Amino acid sequence: MRVAVIGAGRMGAIRVEDLTADPRVSEVLITNRTEVKAQDLADRFSATAVPWGDPELEAADAFVITTGTDTHVQHLEHLLPLAKPILCEKPIALTLRETAAMIELAQHTGSALQIGFQRRFDAGLQKLQQAVQTGSIGSIYNLTLIAHDHTPSTREFIAGSGGIFRDMHVHDFDQLRWITGEEITRVFATSTVREHQQYAEFDDADSALIHATTTSGIQAAITGTRHDAVGHDVRVELFGSADSLSAGLNSRTPLHITDGQLDIAINPYSGFVDRFRAAFREETQAFVSLAAGEIENPCPPDSALESLRVAIACEISVKTGQPVLVSDVSTEEN
Numbered sequence: 493m494r495v496a497v498i499g500a501g502r503m504g505a506i507r508v509e510d511l512t513a514d515p516r517v518s519e520v521l522i523t524n525r526t527e528v529k530a531q532d533l534a535d536r537f538s539a540t541a542v543p544w545g546d547p548e549l550e551a552a553d554a555f556v557i558t559t560g561t562d563t564h565v566q567h568l569e570h571l572l573p574l575a576k577p578i579l580c581e582k583p584i585a586l587t588l589r590e591t592a593a594m595i596e597l598a599q600h601t602g603s604a605l606q607i608g609f610q611r612r613f614d615a616g617l618q619k620l621q622q623a624v625q626t627g628s629i630g631s632i633y634n635l636t637l638i639a640h641d642h643t644p645s646t647r648e649f650i651a652g653s654g655g656i657f658r659d660m661h662v663h664d665f666d667q668l669r670w671i672t673g674e675e676i677t678r679v680f681a682t683s684t685v686r687e688h689q690q691y692a693e694f695d696d697a698d699s700a701l702i703h704a705t706t707t708s709g710i711q712a713a714i715t716g717t718r719h720d721a722v723g724h725d726v727r728v729e730l731f732g733s734a735d736s737l738s739a740g741l742n743s744r745t746p747l748h749i750t751d752g753q754l755d756i757a758i759n760p761y762s763g764f765v766d767r768f769r770a771a772f773r774e775e776t777q778a779f780v781s782l783a784a785g786e787i788e789n790p791c792p793p794d795s796a797l798e799s800l801r802v803a804i805a806c807e808i809s810v811k812t813g814q815p816v817l818v819s820d821v822s823t824e825e826n
Contacts, residue, residue, distance in 0.1 A: 493516055493517050493518060493553045493554065493780065493783060493784065494517075494518060494519045494520075494521065494551070494552045494553050494554075495511050495517055495519075495520055495521070495552060495553065495554045495555070495556060495780070495783070496520075496521040496522075496523065496542070496549045496552035496554070496555050496556070497511070497520060497521065497522050497523075497539075497555075497556045497558060498523055498524075498549075498555065498556065498557045498558060498559055498567055499523075499524055499557065499558035499559035499560075500522055500523075500524035500526075500529040500530045500532075500533045501524075501529075501558065501559070502765070503558040503581055503608075504522070504524070504533065504556075504558040504559075505533055505536075506765065506769075506772050506776075507556045507558055507579075507772075507776055508520055508522060508533055508534075508536075508537050508539055509537055510772065510773050510776035510777070511556070511776060511780070512537045512538060512539055514776070514777060514780050516780050516784060517780060519539070519540060520534075520537070520539040520540065521539070521540050521541075521542045521548070521549060521552055522534050522539050522540065522541050522542065523541070523542045523543065523544050523545075523546065523549055524544065525544050527541065527543060527544060530542070530544075550574060552576070553576060553577075553783060554576055554577040554578070554579075554779070554780075554783040555571050555576060555577070555578045555579070556578070556579045556580075556776075556779070557571075557578065557579070557580040557581060558581050560652065561583060561585070561586060561652065561653075561654065562586075562652060564580055564581075564583070564584055564585060564594075565584070565585050565590050565593075565594060567580075568580065568584070568594045568597070568598075568605075569594075569597070571603075572594070572597045572598050572601050572603045572605070573597075573601050574601075574603070575601045575602050575603050576603060576783075577603065577604040577605075577606070577779070577782055577783040578598075578603055578604070578605050578606070579606045579608060579775075579776075579779040580605060580606070580607060580608060581608040582607055582608050582609055582662060582663075582666075582796055582799075583607075583654070583658065583662060583796050583799075583800055584607065584793060584796045584797075586654045586658055586800075587826060588797065588800060588801060588804065588821070588822075588823040588826040589823060589824065589826065591793075591796055591797045591800055592797060592823050594793070595793045595794070595796075595797060598793060604782055604783070604789055605789075605792070605793045606778075606779050606782055606789055606790065606791050606792070607791045607792070607793055607795050607796045608775065608791070609663060609666045609667075609670075609791050609795055609796075609799075610768050610771045610772050610775045611663055611666070611667055611726070611768065611771060612666070612667075612670055612771075612775070612790065612791055613771040613772075613774035613775040613778065613790075614739070614740075614768060614770070614771040615770065615771075616739035616740055617667065617671075617728060617739045617740070619737075619739065620671060620728060620730055620737050620738075620739040621670060621671045623730075623735065623737055624671055624672060624673070624730070625673065628734060628735060629730060629732035629733075629734055629735050629737065630732040630733030630734030630735065631732055631733040631734075632672065632710050632730065632731070632732050633711075633731045633732060633733065634710065634711045634712060634713070634731055635668065635671070635672075635710070635711075635712040635713070635728060635729065635730045635731070636712070636713045636714075636715070636727075636728070636729040636730075637664045637667060637668065637712060637713070637714045637715070637727075637728050638715055638716075638725055638726065638727040638728070638729075638740075639660055639661065639663065639664055639714070639715070639716040639717075639725075639726050640715075640716065640717045640719075640720035640724070640725040640726070640746075641660070641717065641718050641719060641720060641724060641763075641764075642719070642720050642722075642723050642724040642725075642746070642761070642762060642763055643719070643763065644688045644690070644691075644698065644718050644719045645690075645691075645718060646690075647690050647693070647694075650690060650691060650693075650694045650696055651694055653696075654803075655694075655695075655696045655697075655807070656683060656691075656696055656697050656698075656700050656716060656718065657681070657683075657700065657803040657804075657806040657807055658800060658803040658804070658807075660716055660718070661700065661702065661714060661716055661803060661806065662799045662800060662802075662803050663726075663799075664702075664714045664716070665704075665798075665799040665802040665803060666795050666799045667728065668704060668706070668712050668714075669795070669798060669799065670795070671728070671730070672706050672708075672710055674706040674707040674708055674710065675706065675707050675798065675818070676704050676705070676706055676798075676802045676818055677705055677706060677707055677817065677818055677819065678704070678705040678815055678816070678817055678818065679702055679703065679704050679705075679802060679805050679806050679809055679815065679816055679818065680702070680703045680809055680814075680815040680816070681700065681701070681702045681703075681805075681806035681807075681809040681810050682700065682701050682702075682809075682810060683697035683699065683700040683701075683810050684697055684698075684699055684700075685697055685698050685699075686698055686699050687719060688718060688719060691718065697718075698717060698718040698719060699716065699717045699718070700714075700715075700716045700717075700806075701713070701714070701715055701716075702714040702715075702716075702806055704802070720746055722746035722747065722748065722757060722760055723744075723745075723746025723757070723760030723761045723762060724746065724760070724761040724762060724763050724764060724766065724767050725740075725745060725746050725747070725761070726740055726764075726767055726768075727739065727740035727741055727745065728740060729741075740767075741756075742756075743755055743756055743757075743758045743759075744757075744758060744759055744760055744761050745757065745760065745761075746760035746761060775790075775791075778790050797823075801818055801821045801823075801826075802818055804821050804826050805817075805818045805820075805821050808821070
């Protein structure tokens with residue numbers, strides 16, 4: 493199998509590393525607008541650099557899109573008509589209209605479109621999700637989802653990120669849908685700038701708090717910050733009638749325990765790649781399996797559409813100061 497990776501940045505390097513390590517992949521092609529970056533990455537992993545826009549790319553058996561968010565639609569419009577499997581980093585787009593259009597195109601052409609929500613492939617989160625799906629947790633009382641970045645974003649990143657709900661918390665919305673197997677029906681969100689004023693310059697926030705309710709009435713608290721002084725912290729705590737579970741709490745979790753009973757915050761996670769490196773590897777392998785026809789799509793494109801819808805509902809809630817029904821967020825108007 494020949495796989496083409498579009499983009500040679502941080503995510504491109506991760507995908508190339510994992511694809512070249514997969515024995516089912518015979519060749520990895522890399523293209524990047526700055527061709528020297530593609531060549532450097534190809535040299536590191538014995539891959540093949542291909543000039544930007546070269547028709548040779550279209551001969552690949554599958555594609556991975558790792559470029560910036562504002563280019564995803566452009567690449568999808570070009571690649572989806574080839575009717576070949578595509579792994580696209582989240583999000584598909586920053587609007588529901590464009591996201592829905594790309595999903596419709598994928599359905600029309602028959603292209604399998606996998607979305608890059610890598611947390612679905614984290615071993616701890618998978619065990620937690622399985623406990624819910626098998627019923628061993630009992631009735632779910634509530635969940636707490638924690639997402640704290642270690643290092644504040646640069647102004648350049650903030651300008652094109654889409655904001656804290658569309659960029660960061662969209663992962664939590666996908667987690668909640670995936671773990672519970674239910675849709676998020678209602679949100680009440682607040683956000684603010686507590687420390688890092690560069691977020692205020694772009695009408696963004698460095699901290700947020702969300703109360704979300706699912707179809708059956710499960711309540712979830714989602715907390716997020718763009719800076720954690722100790723490290724990168726992504727966890728889920730789930731409380732049910734038969735058990736209470738945590739995923740992401742271990743010796744590397746960036747928490748200093750005041751009662752001194754846990755051996756924790758040893759070499760804390762430095763960023764999302766450090767925290768989820770194994771999950772990215774599993775995700776890439778799953779994509780190869782999808783491209784080979786061995787499995788169903790583990791992260792179909794509706795995950796991007798519905799998680800984005802929840803993110804927009806949160807933005808509306810912040811502006812109005814009121815709870816928002818997610819079903820009221822129109823695809824045509826957003």
